[in-house]
Amino acid sequence: MKMKIAVLPGDGVGPEIVREALRVLDAVARRSGHTFEIAEHPVGGAAHDLCGDCLPAATLAAAKDADAVLLGAVGGPKWDSLPAAERPERRALLTLRKELGLYGNLRPVKVWPALKGASPLKDEIVSGGIDLLVVRELTGGAYFGEKLRSADGRSAYDVTPYSVPEIERIALLAFESARRRRGRVTSVDKANVLETSRLWRETVTRLHAAKYSDVELDHMYVDNAAMQLVRSPARFDVLLTENMFGDILSDEASQIAGSIGMLPSASLGKGGRGLYEPIHGSAPDIAGRGIANPIATILSAAMMLRYTFGLDAEADGIERAVGEVLASGIRTADIAAPGVNTVSTTKMGTAIAEVLA
Numbered sequence: 269m270k271m272k273i274a275v276l277p278g279d280g281v282g283p284e285i286v287r288e289a290l291r292v293l294d295a296v297a298r299r300s301g302h303t304f305e306i307a308e309h310p311v312g313g314a315a316h317d318l319c320g321d322c323l324p325a326a327t328l329a330a331a332k333d334a335d336a337v338l339l340g341a342v343g344g345p346k347w348d349s350l351p352a353a354e355r356p357e358r359r360a361l362l363t364l365r366k367e368l369g370l371y372g373n374l375r376p377v378k379v380w381p382a383l384k385g386a387s388p389l390k391d392e393i394v395s396g397g398i399d400l401l402v403v404r405e406l407t408g409g410a411y412f413g414e415k416l417r418s419a420d421g422r423s424a425y426d427v428t429p430y431s432v433p434e435i436e437r438i439a440l441l442a443f444e445s446a447r448r449r450r451g452r453v454t455s456v457d458k459a460n461v462l463e464t465s466r467l468w469r470e471t472v473t474r475l476h477a478a479k480y481s482d483v484e485l486d487h488m489y490v491d492n493a494a495m496q497l498v499r500s501p502a503r504f505d506v507l508l509t510e511n512m513f514g515d516i517l518s519d520e521a522s523q524i525a526g527s528i529g530m531l532p533s534a535s536l537g538k539g540g541r542g543l544y545e546p547i548h549g550s551a552p553d554i555a556g557r558g559i560a561n562p563i564a565t566i567l568s569a570a571m572m573l574r575y576t577f578g579l580d581a582e583a584d585g586i587e588r589a590v591g592e593v594l595a596s597g598i599r600t601a602d603i604a605a606p607g608v609n610t611v612s613t614t615k616m617g618t619a620i621a622e623v624l625a
């Protein structure tokens with residue numbers, strides 16, 4: 269199988285954390301005999317410094333040519349004065365998502381047994397273990413619908429369009445993901461009020477009956493889902509939702525884990541193509557100090573193996589290695605309890621790679 273990966277380290281802590289993810293992928297390759305064809309390309313402020321463009325044509329072409337893209341992070345104060353459309357986040361991230369046709373965002377949120385204390389939720393809520401996946405539609409809804417302000421400027425509307433094929437393709441992603449997990453999908457909508465939500469619910473229900481009756485499906489109103497996420501998050505396996513609800517719920521869910529340095533993400537398009545990146549930014553406040561937590565990026569690489577390359581066993585192996593290293597007490601600063609010794613970015617990456625060796 270061709271496994272071509274475009275690696276875009278980016279800015280700030282990006283190159284530091286990506287280096288550790290590559291170390292882990294290398295350990296997987298050595299052990300499994302797979303060959304990952306890896307090439308690095310400039311993106312973000314670093315690319316702007318090199319050639320005046322945060323997404324050089326050659327980087328975009330390489331990303332399109334690859335099966336998967338592994339991205340560190342982009343942006344930082346140095347480039348904040350650029351015109352909005354040229355800034356790293358807009359020029360690089362939004363263009364990449366659009367050009368790669370990415371329509372589904374997957375954000376797993378897990379409270380690792382060894383890090384229960386880091387969650388802001390009470391012990392009795394997290395003690396049963398929390399491991400959920402938010403599947404958010406990325407290309408439709410109010411963010412991309414028609415927007416209008418009246419001539420007198422005193423009223424406005426945002427249209428929230430959704431079509432059956434758009435709903436089907438994201439629901440399919442959620443059902444397929446559930447089959448790889450604990451087999452449960454909770455579809456989140458506001459079908460008591462919104463017509464798009466009624467279409468959403470009908471479509472998800474029909475697809476479920478036709479192709480995924482082995483997966484358990486329930487429906488939940490978004491207000492209730494927001495409440496349940498902090499009250500009993502352990503009840504969720506896969507949360508499927510539209511663009512705006514997903515934006516809000518995935519940020520809420522990300523807080524449950526405690527540190528932003530632990531959370532990976534995937535944005536998927538047609539044919540399994542995907543962009544994989546930690547949910548955090550370039551962390552300019554700690555960049556260059558070798559203390560960033562590489563686990564979010566390492567787990568993003570695991571998602572890449574699972575979702576683009578179908579290497580579930582290898583992805584499980586990386587996740588198990590992360591769990592083992594955490595259980596052994598190794599901590600970067602962001603996940604360490606006060607007074608506990610901490611390790612560098614490289615030490616953390618090396619420890620995880622060594623479990624896999």
Ligand SMILES: NC(=O)c1ccc[n+]([C@@H]2O[C@H](COP(=O)([O-])OP(=O)(O)OC[C@H]3O[C@@H](n4cnc5c(N)ncnc54)[C@H](O)[C@@H]3O)[C@@H](O)[C@H]2O)c1
Pocket residue numbers: 281285340341342343344345357361528529545546547548549550551552553554559560561562564602
């Ligand atoms: N996808 C992306 O590339 C992306 C996402 C968000 C923000 N950004 C950009 O990143 C820059 C910084 O943004 P911000 O400070 O608001 O958010 P941030 O996520 O970079 O940092 C927020 C806080 O979390 C800490 N943090 C983040 N990642 C960490 C890690 N791996 N290990 C330990 N601590 C970590 C940082 O030190 C900081 O205190 C901005 O230019 C922003 O636009 C980029």
